[in-house]
Amino acid sequence: MTTFKKNKPYNSLPLLPPKIALETTKVLRKTIEASRALAQLNGRLTNLPNPTLFLDTIHLQEAKASSEIENIITTNDDLYKAIVADKKFDNPATKEVISYKEALWNGLKAIENRPFISTNLCIDIVQSIKKNTAGIRTTPGTALKNVKGETIYTPPTGETIIRDKLENLEAFINGKGTIDPLIKMALMHYQFEAIHPFSDGNGRTGRILLLLYLKTANLLDTPALFLSEFIIKNKTDYYMKLRNVTEHQDWEAWILYMLEMIVFTANKALKRLNMVTELIQVMSEEIKISLPKVYSKELVEILFRLPYTKRQFLIDAKLGTPKTIGNYLIELEKAGFLISEKIGKEKLYLNHRLMAILEKN
Numbered sequence: 134m135t136t137f138k139k140n141k142p143y144n145s146l147p148l149l150p151p152k153i154a155l156e157t158t159k160v161l162r163k164t165i166e167a168s169r170a171l172a173q174l175n176g177r178l179t180n181l182p183n184p185t186l187f188l189d190t191i192h193l194q195e196a197k198a199s200s201e202i203e204n205i206i207t208t209n210d211d212l213y214k215a216i217v218a219d220k221k222f223d224n225p226a227t228k229e230v231i232s233y234k235e236a237l238w239n240g241l242k243a244i245e246n247r248p249f250i251s252t253n254l255c256i257d258i259v260q261s262i263k264k265n266t267a268g269i270r271t272t273p274g275t276a277l278k279n280v281k282g283e284t285i286y287t288p289p290t291g292e293t294i295i296r297d298k299l300e301n302l303e304a305f306i307n308g309k310g311t312i313d314p315l316i317k318m319a320l321m322h323y324q325f326e327a328i329h330p331f332s333d334g335n336g337r338t339g340r341i342l343l344l345l346y347l348k349t350a351n352l353l354d355t356p357a358l359f360l361s362e363f364i365i366k367n368k369t370d371y372y373m374k375l376r377n378v379t380e381h382q383d384w385e386a387w388i389l390y391m392l393e394m395i396v397f398t399a400n401k402a403l404k405r406l407n408m409v410t411e412l413i414q415v416m417s418e419e420i421k422i423s424l425p426k427v428y429s430k431e432l433v434e435i436l437f438r439l440p441y442t443k444r445q446f447l448i449d450a451k452l453g454t455p456k457t458i459g460n461y462l463i464e465l466e467k468a469g470f471l472i473s474e475k476i477g478k479e480k481l482y483l484n485h486r487l488m489a490i491l492e493k494n
């Protein structure tokens with residue numbers, strides 16, 4: 134029997150997989166729904182002429198939302214300006230969001246080389262999020278508190294115990310087994326958060342792992358999901374369901390919650406993707422008609438890589454001499470496609486219709 138006490142390190146946290154029947158009718162039904170939603174999104178992404186085009190934007194949106202859960206708040210406008218401008222932005226929240234995005238990016242690179250989610254990968258991720266050399270917790274004292282300051286959960290203590298539990302988690306994630314990969318995803322996320330291997334950044338690391346896992350499980354080749362947006366909207370529920378696994382072994386409600394997160398975010402990503410691809414088509418036609426000399430497919434792609442662009446991006450893409458490109462941008466602005474803003478010594482150009490889609494809801 135596992136004994137759980139809020140104030141005592143939960144060293145008896147059970148290893149995975151749980152020893153109860155997980156694949157109930159409700160869970161299986163929801164698994165089918167989630168798989169279908171994901172497959173639809175994945176298919177749509179694979180069929181895009183240039184599936185990597187939106188990646189920077191998507192990753193930044195996810196980084197922004199995930200950091201908001203931690204109360205690191207930045208606006209879309211600040212964030213994208215900071216990414217594109219040479220001028221250094223001192224807003225700490227923006228910096229943190231950019232670190233998060235880099236952590237996600239590095240994680241993706243790592244699993245492309247080796248599709249394996251390991252303890253070391255988790256450490257790399259938390260280090261890039263936190264921009265420090267923190268590792269597995271070695272000293273006791275980490276506890277999760279509610280808003281009133283009461284301890285609601287004390288994770289396992291002792292480096293050896295933590296590492297053992299991570300080793301079990303690693304074997305579970307990468308092992309073959311017969312559990313559906315989406316159910317596995319739910320189990321692994323609970324377990325990672327319950328082990329809580331680091332003194333901070335466990336939530337953000339755990340959320341990056343979700344996206345990396347979907348890729349290694351071949352469920353989503355391009356990580357274009359805004360999982361964190363769902364968690365922010367349902368944060369109380371998220372915390373409560375985690376607790377109910379610990380306190381009442383209520384795995385079913387937890388798994389259903391995680392599957393609903395997949396359904397909701399996959400459908401939403403699909404909708405956004407359709408809106409952006411439609412806008413690309415519309416704007417391409419409009420530019421072709423009103424500014425035929427300026428139009429090229431490459432130019433439009435650059436205008437859609439991130440909401441802000443600048444002269445240098447077009448020069449780097451070899452779309453013309455600096456002078457020609459300067460004229461292109463003037464004409465695009467005059468025709469209302471872009472809005473310029475001076476930031477430090479340079480001018481940034483906003484694709485305001487793309488930003489409007491990102492800002493929606």
Ligand SMILES: Nc1ncnc2c1ncn2[C@@H]1O[C@H](COP(=O)(O)OP(=O)(O)OP(=O)(O)O)[C@@H](O)[C@H]1O
Nearest residue numbers: 202203286326327332333334335336337372375376
């Ligand atoms: N009762 C609980 N049991 C296990 N894990 C929990 C519980 N409540 C919250 N958590 C997890 O702990 C995370 C917070 O831990 P930590 O502060 O280390 O991470 P973070 O990335 O800094 O924060 P955040 O997730 O708020 O952005 C939450 O996101 C959640 O995943």
Ligand SMILES: [Mg+2]
Nearest residue numbers: 203333334335
């Ligand atoms: Mg924290």
